[in-house]
Amino acid sequence: MNVRHLTFRLLQVYVAVVRSGSVSEAARQLHLTQPTVSQQLRRLAEAVGEPLLKSGHGRLNTTEAGRELYRASREVLSRFDDFEDYLEALRGGKRxxxxxxxxxxxxxxxxxxxxxxxxxxxxxxxxxxxxxxxxxxxxxxxxxxxxxxxxxxxxxxxxxxxxxxxNPLVVVAPQGHPLAQRERIGMGELLEERFLLREPGSATRMMFESWLQEHGLSLGPTLQMASNEAIRVGVAAGMGLAVLSEHVLPPEHPDIAILPVADFPIESxxxxxxxxxxxxxxxxxxxxxxxxxxxxxxxxxxxxxxxxxxxxxxxxxxxxxx
Amino acid sequence: MNVRHLTFRLLQVYVAVVRSGSVSEAARQLHLTQPTVSQQLRRLAEAVGEPLLKSGHGRLNTTEAGRELYRASREVLSRFDDFEDYLEALRGGKRxxxxxxxxxxxxxxxxxxxxxxxxxxxxxxxxxxxxxxxxxxxxxxxxxxxxxxxxxxxxxxxxxxxxxxxNPLVVVAPQGHPLAQRERIGMGELLEERFLLREPGSATRMMFESWLQEHGLSLGPTLQMASNEAIRVGVAAGMGLAVLSEHVLPPEHPDIAILPVADFPIESxxxxxxxxxxxxxxxxxxxxxxxxxxxxxxxxxxxxxxxxxxxxxxxxxxxxxx
DNA sequence: TCAACCCATAGAGAATTAACTATAGTAGAT
DNA sequence: ATCTACTATAGTTAATTCTCTATGGGTTGA
Structure with a gap:
């Protein structure tokens, strides 16, 4: 028999026996019967190929091989205890x-x-x-x-x-834009302005375009820009208007105004x-x-x-x- | 299912799979069929309670839990390899x-x-x-x-x-003892001398006494001393004669003479x-x-x-x- | 698109294990 | 010397494991 078929259980039993120095005591601790533990020990000793325990004045003591096996078993078991801790952390989402x-x-x-x-x-x-x-x-x-x-x-x-x-989408204009003063604006009034748009794959653009479609409108001149940042800066610089997520605007945005366009913001x-x-x-x-x-x-x-x-x-x- | 019933074999299989990144390859290395390895893996994953492997571009990769299990397995297996080395040394009498x-x-x-x-x-x-x-x-x-x-x-x-x-037992006398010159002495001639003897439990004493008995002789005055050393020094100091193992005498012993008594040395x-x-x-x-x-x-x-x-x-x- | 390869699953049989009860031998303690 | 507690052995049973063959689904590369 080879060492490969040893189970961790077997090592636990062995450790309990060595620690307590008694087969019966170990059996009690593990809620097993004494013969069961005896048999496990024999199997273990067979697998190792050396006697592991010898009885000495009142208790069982390990042989040389047994002592080394005890050390190895302790290390191995504690390594797997660590592993279980790791698993627990993993399962708890802590890691x-x-x-x-x-x-x-x-x-x-x-x-x-x-x-x-x-x-x-x-x-x-x-x-x-x-x-x-x-x-x-x-x-x-x-x-x-x-x-x-x-x-x-x-x-x-x-x-x-x-x-x-x-994620509210709003129409933004440069600060000081003539329409920024108005209380209410219709989108139709803005169609002649140049709009800065994201690339076609963008969600913001898609939502804006479907809004336009629902309202039967279509844009005039547009300019495509690669990122929200670029568009925000572009609007501030007076390159045109844009529809942007409010989240894109910094908390303070003195150079940009949100226009009170009817049916805006687009809620999503x-x-x-x-x-x-x-x-x-x-x-x-x-x-x-x-x-x-x-x-x-x-x-x-x-x-x-x-x-x-x-x-x-x-x-x-x-x-x-x- | 618990981690206790895992065998080292199972860990070996697992390590082989992780290392090669392939169930089939591991099976070949271990001289097993591929379904066998698959099943072992499933058992292991069940015991751990987490998925261990996931397939990623062409090979199997470990999950988080799998990676940690791999580390633990490697350590555990190498610990037991060490143990086997230890056993081998033990068996070879080297330790x-x-x-x-x-x-x-x-x-x-x-x-x-x-x-x-x-x-x-x-x-x-x-x-x-x-x-x-x-x-x-x-x-x-x-x-x-x-x-x-x-x-x-x-x-x-x-x-x-x-x-x-x-282990030859010889009769020793102080250097300069009158009989030391003789070529051959009978034990009978020595019985009046005082003999220094070890305690009754001693082997040397028992052998000497049984020799005496076989030859129908008995000693005269004796003195009991606790150790071979004490007797050797005592003889050198002229306290009497003694029967001692030749090994007790130092290579050079200028103060002690070995008497050529007949039927001596007692061979043992x-x-x-x-x-x-x-x-x-x-x-x-x-x-x-x-x-x-x-x-x-x-x-x-x-x-x-x-x-x-x-x-x-x-x-x-x-x-x-x- | 097809072939090749990989993995997973199902099913089956032999072997092994884990646990028990009952019993006998040993060794310490009274 | 006897009693008691401990250990080892035998015999048994249910469960599990190990391994196989056969098969089906999925990827990948030609």
Missing amino acids: GRFSIALVNTAQYVLPRLLGPYSHAFPDVDVTLHVGNRRQMLTRFERQDDDLYVFSHPPSLAHALAGRFLR HWQFIVRRDRRLPHAALGFLSFAAGHLDECVETRFVANELAGLLMGLEAASEPS | GRFSIALVNTAQYVLPRLLGPYSHAFPDVDVTLHVGNRRQMLTRFERQDDDLYVFSHPPSLAHALAGRFLR HWQFIVRRDRRLPHAALGFLSFAAGHLDECVETRFVANELAGLLMGLEAASEPS
Whole structure:
């Protein structure tokens, strides 16, 4: 017989016997009968090929080989205890890693959540992937990430969603724009202005365009720019108007005005999306719980739209039967 | 299912899979079929309670939990490899411990063997127990030691014996004793002299007394002394005569003369005795082999009577069937 | 698109294990 | 010397494990 077929259980039994110096005592401790323990010992000794114990004045003592096996067993068992601790931390979401795929615009707010979270769970590695909606969709299709943040989720057939943040789209103009004084503006009045737009894959642009379509309008001159930042700076510099997420604007924005356009802001919500066909890392679940509990503290209340409790319940229900 | 029933084999399989990044490849390496390995992996994952592997571009990669399990497995397996090395050293007699029980007189020569032996096998602990014959007998009865050195073995019913050294008993007198000049002396002529004797439990004394009995003689005045050393010094100081093992005398002994008494020296042999009902430590066996091979180099040739080969053969035969 | 390769699952049989009860031998303690 | 507690052995049973073959689904590369 070889050492390969030894179980950890066997080592536990052996350690208990050596520690107590008695087969019977070990059996009591382990809630086994004495012959069972005797038999295990014999099996172990056979596997090792050397006697392990000898009786000496009243108790069992180890032989040389037995002493070394005891040491090895202790080390091995404690190594696996450590492993179980690790597992527990993993399961508790206190450790591990997960990745989030974000649409561009959301990168302005998500750090407000991730900062406090990382502080509370320093042993979790979070990877962020940022891109426009189209890129995020392909990542979603390929199941590249654990969590996704979308305004408008793709098909929810294989996914669960939970809103957490308002994402109002507003029309912005340079400070001092003539219409900035007005109390109410119709979009029709703006169509002659030049609009700065994101690239076609962008969510912001898609939402704006579908709004236009619903209202039977179409834009005049446009200019395409690669990022929200570029557009914001462009608007401030008087290059034109734009529709942007309010989150893109800094808290103080003296060089930019929000125009009170009718039927604006365009209301949308960011939501966390979780694929149901991909096992969610415990850490990601922990992050969602954290977000559900600390959203109010992390972002301005006027943006909060915390519907994560429902998502969490859905996830629990989904993980139960597995 | 719990982690307790995991076998080392399972960990070996797991390590092979992680290392090669492929179930099939691991199966080939381990001379198993692929489904076998798959099943083992499933069992392991069930025991751990977490997924361990995920497939990523062309090969299997570990999850977080899997990576940690891999580390733990590697450490555990290598710890047991060390243990096997230890066992091998133990079995090779290169390491370990054993004890020898010696009759007093033999302590003058045994260090000549033990010195070179300890030098050659520095990791073996040898314990010596020295006493007179009676004390050694009780140790022998109680099975206290691994090896025993006697002149006349006790019952050999449960023991094997192998002679290795002549132990001639000679009559000694102070240098300048009148009879020291004679070429041949009868013991009868010495009976009026005072004899210095060891205590009754001593082997030397017993042998001398039984020699006297066989020759129908009995001693005159005697004086009992606790040790061979005391007797040797006493004789040199002119307190009387004595019968001593030649080994007790230093190589040069200007103050002591050996008397040419008829029927002397009393011939006897020291032998190693090994109980057959007690498992002999590998190190003790190693020592006997060493003694068998190096006796000539360690003690004066005129004392050598190396019959240890027979003992070793007997031991091998005894350990085979176990 | 097809072939090749990989992995997972199902099913089955032999072997092993884990645990028990009952019993006998040993060794300490009174 | 007897009693008691401890250990070892035997015999048994249910569960588990180990390994196989056969098969089906999925990826990848030609």
